[in-house]
Amino acid sequence: MGFNYAKEKKRFDEDWKRLQKEYEDAGMEPDDIKAMYTYDWNSFLARRTYENHTQPLPDTYLYGDCGDMSSTLLKRFSSLSVTFGVEDFPGRYAWIDTISNADCHAKLVKLSTKDLELLTFIVLEGHEQSELALKWGCSQSAISQRFKKIKKFLK
Secondary structure (H helix, E strand, C coil): CCHHHHHHHHHHHHHHHHHHHHHHHHCCCCCHHHHHHHHHHHHHHHHHHHHHHHCCHHHHHHHCCHHHHHHHHHCHHHHHHHCCCHHHCCCCCHHHHHHCCCHHHHHHHCCCHHHHHHHHHHHCCCCCHHHHHHHCCCCHHHHHHHHHHHHHCCC
């Protein structure tokens, strides 16, 4: 949702009317009050600019159909959206078929299932080596060595 200027400006003005009275009652000089107002006004405008030019991507858009909740930025720039899901990859290692480099693809096909699982778990899913070590019941250094071996093979 964008920045509602009228509503926020009204709130800003009400807050400043109250603050100005507090500052005057405290004995502040009018020039100092004016300087504080200018600073707060510039902060207000900066926040307005920021909120009008940034917007979060809703999780529902990333993980499924969200209908009207999708970002207006994504509606405007449809090229930013991704239109594939788990069903587009029939197997756990079907991502190998998306590799366009023929040499890399040929080497990936030669890897064992355990090595492909390691690559999928760490590189594609973004898990830590220590997590995979716990899952496989081995040390993190064993996973690290195996990963280095795979990288060397793929080079």
